[in-house]
Amino acid sequence: MEEGSLVFPGEPIIRIQTTMAEAQLIESLLLNLINFQTLIATKAARIYNASGGGRVLEFGLRRAQGVDGALSASRAAYIGGCAATSNTLSGKRYGIPISGTMAHSWVMAFDSELEAFSAYAEIYPENSVFLIDTYNTLDSGIKNAITVGKELKAKGHNFGVRLDSGDLQYLSIRVREELDQAGLERAFICVSNDLTEEIIWQLRTNRTPIDVWGIGTQLVTGGPDASLTGVYKLSARWAGDSIKPVIKLSNNPEKITNPGIKQVYRFYDANETPLGDLICLHDETLKVGKPIRFNHPMYRPNHFILADYHHFVPLLSKKISDGVLCAAPLTLPEIRDRVIAGISGLDTSHTRLLNPHLYKVSLSNALHKLKFGLIDELTEQ
């Protein structure tokens, strides 16, 4: 599938057709790359959604899993909806916008907080974000930020403040009041401190006046879900002159593979809202307009009939043939646009933070027949 496509559990997202030796050789690396990037892009998209499409900065380098864990997480986080990264090497390597603020050590390196802010404002007049919680957020931090911020405003520059501890709702409201009273309505509030999608969603639904979200650990490691459990399975092989579909059984229904060479079709209504995906055998022909039976991928009798759809499109297309790219890969912004458009195009029942409605991924009649036929054949042996 094209990078940036929405994918759902149980779908083949890459199809490899080659010799067994070559297929095995690339297995682990491919899984490593696809699983991790998909995990982080998904996490970023969830965070971006929780923020209501707000400005989310990726701040994860120091907590990422290895150097490449940090670099590729920045790439995936940007694809998933982040606006920028604090990882300058990622910025350089992938062309991702860079953003950051000062460290506590910057503030502590000066004799006073005011001096630290002034020095920063001199160096970065157009990008000052003052970290105001090193000593006391409300008693000193915001006051010093306002002093220096007014000087910046007088020179025509805007600025921001960052909160990195304490109760972010209480502090943001108080800090917003102070800024507004000082005539600094345009100054923005950035928050950080082990933020999760749930915390962001909670703060946003409480209308807390936060403009920018800096997310590190929970974004670049996937938070409590530190892995995406994609697998790479043999689904067909040559047996003499013909292709023979194969299947792996398991006591866990979700670990039983779907046999054969497959294609995935996404069905839409007239408003381009996705209705469900159908995994088919690659050589099946679907007729537009005809009601189609969507069979449950694991439980044999369960199904529904989809009659009221407008059109469908195939999701898998050839990307590499004989080692040569068939088309130029998408650029990072193009991939990112696909993700954001894809998610905003979903029915909101699927994007609820809690208890979302399941997006249906079903099997075509032909694939269903093949799968359960093979299961019968092997279990009756």
Add this chain to the structure above:
Amino acid sequence: MEEGSLVFPGEPIIRIQTTMAEAQLIESLLLNLINFQTLIATKAARIYNASGGGRVLEFGLRRAQGVDGALSASRAAYIGGCAATSNTLSGKRYGIPISGTMAHSWVMAFDSELEAFSAYAEIYPENSVFLIDTYNTLDSGIKNAITVGKELKAKGHNFGVRLDSGDLQYLSIRVREELDQAGLERAFICVSNDLTEEIIWQLRTNRTPIDVWGIGTQLVTGGPDASLTGVYKLSARWAGDSIKPVIKLSNNPEKITNPGIKQVYRFYDANETPLGDLICLHDETLKVGKPIRFNHPMYRPNHFILADYHHFVPLLSKKISDGVLCAAPLTLPEIRDRVIAGISGLDTSHTRLLNPHLYKVSLSNALHKLKFGLIDELTEQ
């Protein structure tokens, strides 16, 4: 501290003394390396402990966070107690022993499971581990493994079987019975399938006949704890000709830093069992034999007196001076030995899987006085 040392929350594990610019330049990379390697070595040590010092194999490449996430996780997992890795590049790069078994795709690539096992046994007569759950563990897998295993035994080779799904306790017991009845008492049982330290501990305390543990996802990503929250803080700086200790305040007591240049001493009893660690200022002199006050690192009045100790040792030592290594780094097996010896030397109250006893990390009187003095000074401003 020497790599492989046991470290506890709140301790300085690396001390950097340099210019601000240089200190900032290395901050993020150093945190990235130390946090992740420490996380995974810790996770591996916990898993190794849960297995009772058993044979644990690292199988994490396909689920690791990036390519380097996989490579450096293999290194750290080995340090923490793993016996081998399935990541051949890690093996090559770090000299870690390599171990692995067949994939489901190997079994599916043949016309029958028996053929697949026979072909594997021909190629790897001395390292055969048959994956027996592709079709049906008890009805076909173990039976085919026994058939081929008997041939291997006749040629003087041992072998193993791997279970990758289903109830591992039930299946292991049944498989052990089958192997023993076939006269294959030496054949070993390897299990995998999203194992966690808790599952391993549960299976082992139930005396399930498992010989080898293959752990992937939960080991190389740190499981539900995907990050170690080590930080890099400014604790002192030059002010004219003198060194001035600095502190960062916070509403969260654990985020208040310990000021000044520090050393950590570990106290032992006569059996070399660690009793607790004391964070001191680097130029303090402790007197052996004298009772020492251990002050709580965050709550001012809390303390205890340690009188009954045998000796103590400093943990921080100079490793790099003016960019040159002061001594050759330890080899990987040396680091691994330090970890295993260190953990087995702890009182078991500290290594309980659930609800372990807290290992005390306290502040010396001098550091305590400096810290709370600075807090008073800054909060009274």
